[in-house]
Amino acid sequence: MKADLILESNLIFDSVQDVPFAGFVAVKDNKILAVSSNPEEKQNYMDETTKVMSYEDKLIMPAFFDSHVHLVLAGMFKTFVDLGHLKSEEDCAKFCYDYAQANPVDGWLIGFNWYHFKWDNRCLPTRESLDKYFPDTPVVLLSSEAHSAWVNTKALEICGITKDTENPFSGVIERYENGEPTGFLDESAISLVTPYAFQFTKEQEKTFMKNFEAATLPLGITSIIDVKPYFGCDLGSMEILEEMEQDKELHMRVHGASDLFGDLDLAAEMSKKYHTEKIRYNLLKQFVDGVMPTHTALMTEDYSDAPGEKGFSLSELSLFESAVEEGHKRGLSIKIHAVGDQAVHLVLDWYENAIDKFGDTKARHAIEHCEAVLADDFARFGKLGVIPSMQPEHMGITPVWDEDPYRIVMGPDRIDMAFPLKSLLEGAGIMALGSDCPVVDNNPFLEIHRGFCRLHDDLQPEGGWGPDQKLTMAELLKNYTYGPAFSVSREDELGTLEVGKLADIVVIDGDLFHMSFQEIREASILTTIMDGEVVYEK
Numbered sequence: 001m002k003a004d005l006i007l008e009s010n011l012i013f014d015s016v017q018d019v020p021f022a023g024f025v026a027v028k029d030n031k032i033l034a035v036s037s038n039p040e041e042k043q044n045y046m047d048e049t050t051k052v053m054s055y056e057d058k059l060i061m062p063a064f065f066d067s068h069v070h071l072v073l074a075g076m077f078k079t080f081v082d083l084g085h086l087k088s089e090e091d092c093a094k095f096c097y098d099y100a101q102a103n104p105v106d107g108w109l110i111g112f113n114w115y116h117f118k119w120d121n122r123c124l125p126t127r128e129s130l131d132k133y134f135p136d137t138p139v140v141l142l143s144s145e146a147h148s149a150w151v152n153t154k155a156l157e158i159c160g161i162t163k164d165t166e167n168p169f170s171g172v173i174e175r176y177e178n179g180e181p182t183g184f185l186d187e188s189a190i191s192l193v194t195p196y197a198f199q200f201t202k203e204q205e206k207t208f209m210k211n212f213e214a215a216t217l218p219l220g221i222t223s224i225i226d227v228k229p230y231f232g233c234d235l236g237s238m239e240i241l242e243e244m245e246q247d248k249e250l251h252m253r254v255h256g257a258s259d260l261f262g263d264l265d266l267a268a269e270m271s272k273k274y275h276t277e278k279i280r281y282n283l284l285k286q287f288v289d290g291v292m293p294t295h296t297a298l299m300t301e302d303y304s305d306a307p308g309e310k311g312f313s314l315s316e317l318s319l320f321e322s323a324v325e326e327g328h329k330r331g332l333s334i335k336i337h338a339v340g341d342q343a344v345h346l347v348l349d350w351y352e353n354a355i356d357k358f359g360d361t362k363a364r365h366a367i368e369h370c371e372a373v374l375a376d377d378f379a380r381f382g383k384l385g386v387i388p389s390m391q392p393e394h395m396g397i398t399p400v401w402d403e404d405p406y407r408i409v410m411g412p413d414r415i416d417m418a419f420p421l422k423s424l425l426e427g428a429g430i431m432a433l434g435s436d437c438p439v440v441d442n443n444p445f446l447e448i449h450r451g452f453c454r455l456h457d458d459l460q461p462e463g464g465w466g467p468d469q470k471l472t473m474a475e476l477l478k479n480y481t482y483g484p485a486f487s488v489s490r491e492d493e494l495g496t497l498e499v500g501k502l503a504d505i506v507v508i509d510g511d512l513f514h515m516s517f518q519e520i521r522e523a524s525i526l527t528t529i530m531d532g533e534v535v536y537e538k
Helices: 039-045 071-077 089-102 127-131 153-159 188-192 202-219 238-246 264-273 317-329 341-358 375-384 392-396 405-410 421-428 444-453 473-478 482-487 517-521
Strands: 005-012 021-028 031-036 051-054 059-062 064-069 109-114 139-143 148-151 171-175 181-187 221-227 253-259 279-287 333-338 366-369 387-390 505-508 525-530 533-537
Touching (some): 264 317, 375 421, 444 473, 444 517
Parallel strands (some): 005 059, 064 221, 366 387
Antiparallel strands (some): 139 148, 171 181
């Protein structure tokens, strides 16, 4: 059989071996026809119609698979206001005003990525700064971690949030001394706003998805896991994705996760309805806790800067055991957000209980984030077959090490074991890497760089924090390709360059195995191939 396409290079990383080799990859239709280190074999797959793409010393490897994306939210991020580069509350408010002047807003003004830890005064924002520029337009701005929202007075009015509004379970409406809301909403208090602010038409939602795809293919990502549930809403319509696939507008493989606390009979039906090469919908998602910097991750010991505080759960813990049992029984793979070590321990208990009760149902469960893990729990991942889903770029949420909130909230005795990548990989035997976009950018080279060096942008701390938790380049690439594919039970189709697998392939502009830290971060994609077709070329 002759190939439609042959890619050749001195550097082919197949995500099976640990080092690249010289050779070629042959593609027929949408499948890999051959992978070889013998150049003489190339002629066996060629005729006058075969296209040959030669890359010399550029790295050819499987396309990236992002294991943790909020698809619609990320598409919104790539559509609306990005505040990540600004240094003060006033700068953010004025930037939103300038944006609205250039892009007239019909309805809500939506923005992302502000982070008060990066601001000069590090104080929480209030509605007054937004009211000055937006007295009549409702504004909602999500923080960089998407676990807090900053809104103006008009937004509070529309959503009916007043001094008499009670805090929702696991959420906080920040208030002035007189009880009036300041405009800062933490954790599940965001759910008071999303039903009003995130009401989108079908065309708007499709635009978000297309904008995400257009920005993602140049990053070499052809598969994602879309963790749809978000405070107060379930973002993203599978019907729209199905329509895009039918119209040949979809150039990604999307694996959707619905609400663990939703209708699981319906979820099981949807897993059968949406089961194509590009769309799967057999995952479930929920939150146990929040995030470290705001003391909402659930820890076994007190936060170092807040004696007596151990965080709290974002959902009723009593709901999880039965929900995990029901999801596992149906063979649905569950992904639970657990950042703190107590949260991770609880989730492992729930998974273990479900497995003991119903046996192996072929479900592949995961824990999202795992930023702190008890020493005795690492081995439990492997014993139970639970997959840690990690996002190394979260380590660099502030550019400067001295300003990093983790070293403040965890303290000097625990900081080196934050983001225990190596220990989790050794315990579980596999890992699913991703970005958590739009919490951080979904550029895989940022994640790879951070997991490889464990340094902040100022190259501190010297040697990296928790240097024994660094991953090798081979480990990072395998778990950004094969790992996520395994986590959704598609390791026979995706994640490696092997004969018979789907031809999702990328070419990188150099040799990641011999780049400096900074060169890794600045690496780029030359070519993205999805289903045997070039969908991006630099």
